[in-house]
Amino acid sequence: MAEPLRAETDVLVIGSGAAGMYAAIEAARAGCQVMLIDRSLIGRGGATVMAQMTVAVALGSQAPDHWSHHYHDTLTAGRGLCNETLARLLCEEGPACIEEMDTWGVGWARKDGRITTAFAPGHDRARCVYVDFLNTGPAVSKTLRGVVNKTTGISRSGDLCVVDLAKSDGVVTGAVAWHVGSGAPVVISAKATIVATGGLTRLYRRNSGSANMGGDGYAICLRAGAPLIDMEFVQFFPIGHLAPRLIGMDPIMWDPFRYKLGGRLLNSRMEEFTQSYGVPEDGKYVITRDVGTYAILKEVEAGRGSPHGGVYLSFQHCSEAALREAFGPVIDRLAKNHIDLTKMPIEVAPIAHYHMGGVAANARMETEVPGLLVAGEAVGGANGANRLSGNAITEALVFGRQAGRTAAACVKVTRAPSPPDARETLDLLRGEERKDAPNTAEMLQALQAIMADDVGPLRTQAKLERALSHIDELDVALGARPFGVAQPFDLTRLDWLDLRNMVTVARVVTQAALLRTESRGAHQREDLPGMLPEWRVNQVVRLKNGRIEISRMPAAPIEMAAQ
Amino acid sequence: MSEIATLKIWRGPNKTAGRFESYEVPYEPGQSVLDGLRWIRVYKDPTLAFRYSCINANACKECMMEIDGETIYACTTRLEPRAMTVEPLGKKKLVRDLVTEIAPPQERLRLK
Ligand SMILES: Cc1cc2nc3c(=O)[nH]c(=O)nc-3n(C[C@H](O)[C@H](O)[C@H](O)COP(=O)(O)OP(=O)(O)OC[C@H]3O[C@@H](n4cnc5c(N)ncnc54)[C@H](O)[C@@H]3O)c2cc1C
Numbered sequence: 001m002a003e004p005l006r007a008e009t010d011v012l013v014i015g016s017g018a019a020g021m022y023a024a025i026e027a028a029r030a031g032c033q034v035m036l037i038d039r040s041l042i043g044r045g046g047a048t049v050m051a052q053m054t055v056a057v058a059l060g061s062q063a064p065d066h067w068s069h070h071y072h073d074t075l076t077a078g079r080g081l082c083n084e085t086l087a088r089l090l091c092e093e094g095p096a097c098i099e100e101m102d103t104w105g106v107g108w109a110r111k112d113g114r115i116t117t118a119f120a121p122g123h124d125r126a127r128c129v130y131v132d133f134l135n136t137g138p139a140v141s142k143t144l145r146g147v148v149n150k151t152t153g154i155s156r157s158g159d160l161c162v163v164d165l166a167k168s169d170g171v172v173t174g175a176v177a178w179h180v181g182s183g184a185p186v187v188i189s190a191k192a193t194i195v196a197t198g199g200l201t202r203l204y205r206r207n208s209g210s211a212n213m214g215g216d217g218y219a220i221c222l223r224a225g226a227p228l229i230d231m232e233f234v235q236f237f238p239i240g241h242l243a244p245r246l247i248g249m250d251p252i253m254w255d256p257f258r259y260k261l262g263g264r265l266l267n268s269r270m271e272e273f274t275q276s277y278g279v280p281e282d283g284k285y286v287i288t289r290d291v292g293t294y295a296i297l298k299e300v301e302a303g304r305g306s307p308h309g310g311v312y313l314s315f316q317h318c319s320e321a322a323l324r325e326a327f328g329p330v331i332d333r334l335a336k337n338h339i340d341l342t343k344m345p346i347e348v349a350p351i352a353h354y355h356m357g358g359v360a361a362n363a364r365m366e367t368e369v370p371g372l373l374v375a376g377e378a379v380g381g382a383n384g385a386n387r388l389s390g391n392a393i394t395e396a397l398v399f400g401r402q403a404g405r406t407a408a409a410c411v412k413v414t415r416a417p418s419p420p421d422a423r424e425t426l427d428l429l430r431g432e433e434r435k436d437a438p439n440t441a442e443m444l445q446a447l448q449a450i451m452a453d454d455v456g457p458l459r460t461q462a463k464l465e466r467a468l469s470h471i472d473e474l475d476v477a478l479g480a481r482p483f484g485v486a487q488p489f490d491l492t493r494l495d496w497l498d499l500r501n502m503v504t505v506a507r508v509v510t511q512a513a514l515l516r517t518e519s520r521g522a523h524q525r526e527d528l529p530g531m532l533p534e535w536r537v538n539q540v541v542r543l544k545n546g547r548i549e550i551s552r553m554p555a556a557p558i559e560m561a562a563q
Numbered sequence: 564m565s566e567i568a569t570l571k572i573w574r575g576p577n578k579t580a581g582r583f584e585s586y587e588v589p590y591e592p593g594q595s596v597l598d599g600l601r602w603i604r605v606y607k608d609p610t611l612a613f614r615y616s617c618i619n620a621n622a623c624k625e626c627m628m629e630i631d632g633e634t635i636y637a638c639t640t641r642l643e644p645r646a647m648t649v650e651p652l653g654k655k656k657l658v659r660d661l662v663t664e665i666a667p668p669q670e671r672l673r674l675k
């Protein structure tokens with residue numbers, strides 16, 4: 001194979017969602033040369049562009065609010081496991097980022113000149129800003145991409161998938177990427193590297209995310225020596241669209257409807273049921289994500305589910321005029337899918353949506369490994385065992401901005417790093433085609449089935465152990481050398497590289513879930529119901545000589561943090 | 564017998580060296596052409612190349628191709644129980660199969 005392509009920069013930003021783009025802007029504004037890369041196209045491949053709902057922030061634009069209230073709600077939702085410092089950063093710095101986005105013309109919905117705030121479950125008041133209609137993520141992404149384009153010092157490249165970080169003398173000094181567009185390896189050296197690769201929901205069969213969210217960043221950082229935390233806490237979104245088949249809209253699209261219009265969750269007897277799980281709704285949307293997911297799955301288990309294995313969500317009590325006012329053109333898109341909400345309920349069921357866990361970082365977004373920073377959903381800890389609606393975009397913006405700042409400060413005191421040691425990864429990418437290779441797309445689907453069936457929201461020891469042995473089998477089938485060829489857009493090779501990460505991350509999630517012998521937030525053990533005080537700990541995952549090691553660290557008590 | 568959609572798909576590394584190949588895909592009402600392409604990768608041929616990210620949301624705008632001669636998103640076009648022709652965008656540089664170079668030039672890899 002030809003020599004690898006080489007590039008050099010001050011700051012390398014991996015991933016161009018809200019976190020990566022904000023980080024790039026902030027570092028460039030501080031005078032750094034920035035290289036912003038993405039395995040997909042810039043600003044289009046991750047969760048940010050797909051978000052449809054709201055962004056939680058204590059702006060106080062319509063009624064008084066203060067970040068400490070938002071902070072309190074975040075900690076409560078996190079069921080005692082939030083990393084206080086990170087949660088506080090999110091809540092305290094949120095308003096500044098949202099206001100800056102406003103000056104950049106994102107177009108937050110307004111009434112009488114003031115930014116409108118919506119109420120979302122788990123928040124003590126209306127606190128969530130949005131862009132109509134269902135346009136929050138696209139607007140955030142487009143705005144940031146525009147600012148990135150206008151800021152001097154940021155070079156950008158899509159189709160560039162990072163395979164591993166590269167180090168020299170224990171310091172991360174860049175990364176090795178596979179240029180999907182040509183099949184060529186690329187070695188990038190950098191004084192500071194920011195991993196902003198988003199979450200892991202692609203591990204699950206039914207998920208709300210994109211094809212680029214297989215947890216690459218978690219695996220890459222773990223291999224580079226950085227610990228992960230809270231990996232057992234995968235958030236399921238309770239009311240993901242299930243049936244009838246809907247195209248052109250993300251399955252989580254019903255949430256905004258519920259914010260604005262309430263809506264009724266019904267079982268197969270057409271009866272409301274959330275009150276049996278401690279949360280009566282009375283036409284208002286108040287149930288949090290962990291409880292909602294639990295209630296729906298339990299209803300289905302009891303034989304009271306809808307035909308496709310979920311429950312019903314009904315807006316039949318709303319008039320056509322009310323629906324039209326709240327959702328304008330979206331009503332026409334639904335009509336094209338033969339859905340008339342005034343006449344029929346739809347079916348919904350929990351769907352993998354967000355990851356609370358991630359790379360451990362301090363408030364400067366530094367990991368344990370020098371030279372390596374993280375941002376956005378890739379970071380673990382701010383949301384504990386359960387995330388509040390709207391906190392993820394705020395997290396991406398705030399953590400991105402902070403990572404950019406820290407990187408710039410780090411660049412100022414770093415001499416040109418010695419060239420990264422890229423040999424091992426380059427050797428991997430040099431792999432020959434394997435003739436008898438199994439179908440990678442099928443393997444990926446198999447992994448998603450294992451995770452969905454046995455490592456979903458409701459877990460047992462038996463299911464988790466079965467999952468681990470299936471993951472081991474897949475790992476063996478995958479082997480140590482990549483399938484496919486070093487040619488343009490070879491999806492077989494890309495799948496192999498993805499599976500290498502996904503198998504690692506799946507194993508980490510499953511092992512952490514097996515060790516946590518209680519139920520808390522998004523982690524529900526059917527064999528071990530109830531929260532235990534001794535489990536107010538975060539689990540920390542490290543890779544030692546290729547083996548996963550999990551230890552415990554006490555979490556900060558909520559009483560202290562809530563002051 | 565259940566119904567079948569036959570996708571006639573352009574395969575090849577550039578616009579001259581290539582051919583159409585036909586794949587039979589089980590048809591279920593409500594599916595998209597992208598669902599069909601993903602089905603082919605899992606059950607027939609994992610080497611088929613096409614671009615997509617968001618799968619359902621129609622947010623990433625990466626799955627644009629020519630379906631029965633019309634420039635359109637694969638994820639919002641319904642699969643139909645008949646023969647359908649799927650080609651890469653005619654006006655963009657072909658990367659492979661259905662993948663074309665659609666990123667703006669300043670967002671592509673450019674190294675000295
Ligand atoms: C459908 C949907 C709706 C949502 N709605 C909301 C909402 O209303 N409010 C809210 O607060 N949150 C919402 N969330 C969550 C929120 O959108 C995400 O948590 C947030 O956008 C994450 O931003 P990020 O920048 O960290 O990651 P992302 O936006 O996911 O970006 C990560 C980027 O990294 C790239 N990448 C990944 N691996 C690699 C690699 N190996 N090499 C190079 N690049 C790589 C990806 O292609 C992607 O572009 C939603 C999520 C989804 C999926």
Ligand code: FES
Binds near residue numbers: 621627636639
């Ligand atoms: S797959 Fe994203 S727009 Fe079609």
